[in-house]
Amino acid sequence: MRRRRLTHVALAALLALGGLSAAGTIPAAATGSTAGSAGTAPSAYRPASYGVVTAMQRDLGLTRQQAEARIADERAAAALAPKVRRTAGKAYAGSWFDSEKGRLTVALTPDAPADTRSAIRAAGAEVRTAAHSARRLDAVKARVDRLSAPTGVSGWHVDPVANTVVVDVVRKDRSDNDVRRFVSRAREAGPVTVRTVSAAPRTFAAGTVGGDPYYTGNVRCSIGFSVHGGFVTAGHCGRPGAGVSGWDGSYIGTFQGSSFPDNDYAWVSVGSGWWTVPVVLGWGTVPDQLVRGSAVAPVGSSVCRSGSTSHWHCGTVLATNETVNYSQGAVHQLTKTSACAEPGDSGGSFITGDQAQGVTSGGWGNCTSGGETWFQPVNEILGRYGLTLHTYTG
Template structure:
C-alpha cells in the first residue's frame, strides 16, 4: 500500500524487516495453512484493549485467546464427528471450553473426546436453518432488526426494535415467524444501519462522497463492505490519490466487495491498531465460535473489542435484508463500514452495520471474510 506519513513509513519498514512485504500481483500464492491451536501472539496493546472492553486482566485475556483458538479447532472436528446430529456450538467463557449441541445423545461420547462439552437439543442446526430460510422468504417490516439461528436456545431468535414491538406490522411478522418453526423473540435498543460516512485493515478510503474502511488485504487488492460502492466505482486512498476500482460488489442480500488496487499501492497482512494497540498481523481466517472475543478496526472509532453474539443472522436494513451475517457486541460508527474484524490473529469479517455508538454502546454485524474470499476467488494476504 502507498504510504508516505511517518506512521506509514514506519509500518513499511517494519514489514520489510520481518519479511512480510509482497507484490500485489502475487495472485498465485498458496492459501494459508490451518492455524495451530497454540496461543496466538498477543501484544500488550491487544491485551489492554481486551481488558478495557471485556473487563479482563492481561493474564485472563491471554488465556482466553488460547482457549478460543483451541475451541475453533474443536468446532471443526465436532462438525465432522457429529454429522447430521450437529446442533451448533458456542464458546463458554466461564469454562473456557466449546459447548456442542447434539440431537442424538449417542454422538456425545465421541464429541466429548474431542475436548468439548455437549448439550442435547430437540431441533438442531439443520432444522433451525430451514426455519430461518422460511423467515428469509417473508417481507420484514422496519421494526424487525433481524433473525438468526441460536444453538444455545435451540431456536431462531427474531430481534425486534424495542420501540416498535407492539406495532401491528411487527406483531404480524412475529406471528408468521412462529408458524415457520421454533422462534424466540428478543429486543434491540436500536434499528440496524450501515456505517458508511458522507491496504491496511481499518485504513480509510473514499468513493464518491462516501468514506469507508479497508477490511483485509488480498493478493491484488482488499475486501470491504458492498454498500460502500458498486462494481466499477473508483476508489481514492487515505491520501486522496487514485487507489483502485471496485471489481465486484453485492448489497443488499450480501454486504461484501472486492477492490482491485493500482500500481503504486501494495498489500500487507496488517490491521491498523491506531495507536490504541500495535498494528496487528493477520495469520489466517479460522472462524471463531459464538462466545469468542473479537476486535474491530475502523477509520472513525479505531480499535474496539467485544464478543461474537450470533452467526448466520439476517439483518433487516432499510435498504433491504442482508443474510449470513455475524452479530457482535462491538461498537462502531459512520465511516467504520468495511473495516476489519479479528479474533486473535485470525481474520473474521468486514464491518457491515449496527446500532448505537462507541460512547453509549451498541451492536455491530460483519460479513464473514471466508464467504467473500470464496465468492471472488481471492487469497487472503497473511503473515
C-alpha cells in the same frame, strides 16, 4: 495525522524488506510486537499483539493474563468446532465458546448415540442436550428469510445456546401491525423466540470528514483485510467500477466486485504504488496486528474491530448466519457482535487473535453508549470472488 501516516509507511517498508510480499493496498503495517502467551497456552500458540490484548482488557474487563489465555482457548475451540460437527452428524444442534469454562460446548439432540457423546467429550468439548437439530433450525430460518420484513423487525438468527430462531423487534415498533403479522408468520415456521432490541441497525458509511482511510466519491469507509491484489471491504461502500482514493487523496484502485443488499461485501483491486500487507491497523491507539489466517471463531468468542472512526474496540460473537433487515433491504449470513462501531467504520476489520473474521457491515448504537455490530464473514467474501487472504507466515 501526516506524521503518523509516514511512520506507517516506513514500518510497511521494513516489513516488506523482512520477507513480506508487496502486492498492493494501503501504505501501512505492523510493528510486529506481541505479548507473551499465558501459562495455559499450548506450545504452538502464537500470542496476539499487544494491541489486541489491551483492547480486550479495556472492552471485556479482563486482565492481561486472562485475555491471553482466552485467545489461546478460543483458538483451540475454533479448531475443534468443525471436527465435532462432523462427529455429531445429524444429531448436531449447534456449538459455542463458553468463556467461563474456556472451552467449546456442543449441543446434541436426544437421539445422539452414547459413543458420539463420548467421542466429543474425549475431544475436549462440553456436551449439552437440545431439542432441535441445527439442520431443523437452519430450515426454520430459511423459511423466515423468504418473508418480507417490515422495518420494525431488525433481524433474525439461529441461537445455538437457546436452541431456537430469535427474531429481533425494535422496541418502539413492537405493537406495529406489520411487525405483529411478520412475527406470527415467523412462528408458523417452527421454534421462534422474539427479542426486543433498542434500535434498528444501520450501515456505517460516512460523508468525507478528513483523515482515514479510503474514499469513494463523498463516502468514507474502512479497509477490511488485504488480499493478493487488493483488499476486501463492505459492499455498501461502493459499486463495481467505482474509483477509490486513499487517506492522502491519491488513487488506490477500483471496486471489482460488490454486493449490497442481500450480501454486504466487496473487493477493491489496488495499484499505483499502493501495496498489501497482512495487518490490521491500530490507528495510533494500539500497535497493529498481524493476520495469520481466517479460522472461524465460535459463538461466545471474543472479537476485536478496527475502523477509521472509532479505532479499536472489542466484544463477543453473539450470533452467526443472522439476517439483518436494513432500510435498504435484508442482508444475509452476517455475524452479530457486542463490539461497537460508528459511521466511517464500515468495511473495517473484525479479528479474533490473529485470525481474520470479517468486514464491518452495520449496527446500532455507538462507542459512547454501546450497541451491537454485524460483520460479513471474510471466508465468504474470499470464496465468492476467488481471492486469497494475505497472511503473515513468519
